[in-house]
Amino acid sequence: MDLKLDHHTQDDTEIVVVEGEIDVYTAPRLRELLIDLVNKGNFHLVVNMEKVEFLDSTGLGVLVGGLKRVRAHDGTLDLVCTQERILKIFRITGLTKVFGIYDSVQEAIDKRKSK
Amino acid sequence: MALVQLTISALPAHVRTARLMATAVARRAGIAESALDEIRLAVGEACSRAVEAHRVHCPSRPIQLDLVDSSGGPRGGDAPADTPADRASHNGRAAQRFEVVVFDRAPAKEPTAAFDNPDAGVDLDADTSLNGISGLSPDVGLAVIVGLADEVSIEPHEDGTVVRMSWPLGKADPEAESVG
Numbered sequence: 001m002d003l004k005l006d007h008h009t010q011d012d013t014e015i016v017v018v019e020g021e022i023d024v025y026t027a028p029r030l031r032e033l034l035i036d037l038v039n040k041g042n043f044h045l046v047v048n049m050e051k052v053e054f055l056d057s058t059g060l061g062v063l064v065g066g067l068k069r070v071r072a073h074d075g076t077l078d079l080v081c082t083q084e085r086i087l088k089i090f091r092i093t094g095l096t097k098v099f100g101i102y103d104s105v106q107e108a109i110d111k112r113k114s115k
Numbered sequence: 116m117a118l119v120q121l122t123i124s125a126l127p128a129h130v131r132t133a134r135l136m137a138t139a140v141a142r143r144a145g146i147a148e149s150a151l152d153e154i155r156l157a158v159g160e161a162c163s164r165a166v167e168a169h170r171v172h173c174p175s176r177p178i179q180l181d182l183v184d185s186s187g188g189p190r191g192g193d194a195p196a197d198t199p200a201d202r203a204s205h206n207g208r209a210a211q212r213f214e215v216v217v218f219d220r221a222p223a224k225e226p227t228a229a230f231d232n233p234d235a236g237v238d239l240d241a242d243t244s245l246n247g248i249s250g251l252s253p254d255v256g257l258a259v260i261v262g263l264a265d266e267v268s269i270e271p272h273e274d275g276t277v278v279r280m281s282w283p284l285g286k287a288d289p290e291a292e293s294v295g
Contacts, residue, residue, distance in 0.1 A: 003216055003293050021131065022129050023127070023130055023131060023134075023163065024127040024159075024167070025127035025128045025130060025131060053153065054134075054156075054159070056156060056159045056160055056163060056256070056259075057160055057163070057251060057255045057256045058163055058256075060177040060251060060255070061251035061255070064251055076224060085152045088152075089156065089259065092259055092262040092263070093251075093255060093258070093260075093262075096217060
């Protein structure tokens with residue numbers, strides 16, 4: 001399926017819900033959303049990837065780009081992902097050390113606030 | 116030997132087409148379900164890389180994929196003996212393997228440093244690329260292919276790059292087969 005994007009505010013965090021496939025064709029839409037959210041002053045983002053069916057290095061690049069943007073404002077970009085098929089590409093590229101990856105949105109928010 | 120060939124325009128939308136086709140042919144060839152995700156991702160990476168290179172250097176030229184089932188497939192084996200797949204075979208070692216070959220026509224640069232330095236692809240501290248499409252080096256895609264495929268060769272030439280990747284057929288664990 002194509003990429004479906006949604007977002008909402010939970011506590012002081014903007015939750016981005018991603019559904020479908022993130023690849024060279026669809027990743028620019030996610031990139032635009034992340035840029036838009038940061039430009040509107042959302043510096044604490046959680047990207048919920050539980051419904052992502054496919055992610056490639058283009059998608060990883062967009063997430064890294066988003067992380068760089070929020071960090072420029074002392075913000076955070078954490079991920080929610082429990083799917084092994086998606087986690088695998090984070091491991092292969094070493095990005096498990098770069099992103100906070102959590103089992104649920106609430107856990108991601110709680111961990112950030114406890115830091 | 117059974118062959119499926121696919122030629123796509125250098126459009127990002129067709130990378131998904133190539134992924135779907137490769138996965139379907141791999142499934143029919145008898146690739147283990149656990150390896151299908153690896154093939155889907157590796158083929159996607161190879162095609163993404165080729166599409167990006169073509170869009171820079173030769174957007175009107177197509178990209179070719181060969182999907183080669185060297186066993187002839189569990190239900191068939193009736194492919195002609197002399198097929199174009201011969202040129203995609205891998206030094207005679209292709210027996211009982213599923214091989215994907217992606218041919219692009221864009222002039223190749225030096226292959227990559229990403230294999231030697233796992234940190235080379237991520238440069239979070241750099242300030243220069245805040246407006247770029249991603250914070251990752253394009254070579255990360257090749258590094259992902261190397262991480263996913265059971266056997267890989269990347270042959271850069273002046274007139275294009277040939278990326279060959281293969282997986283053993285009928286094995287639940289691709290690492291279970293000892294190779295060269």
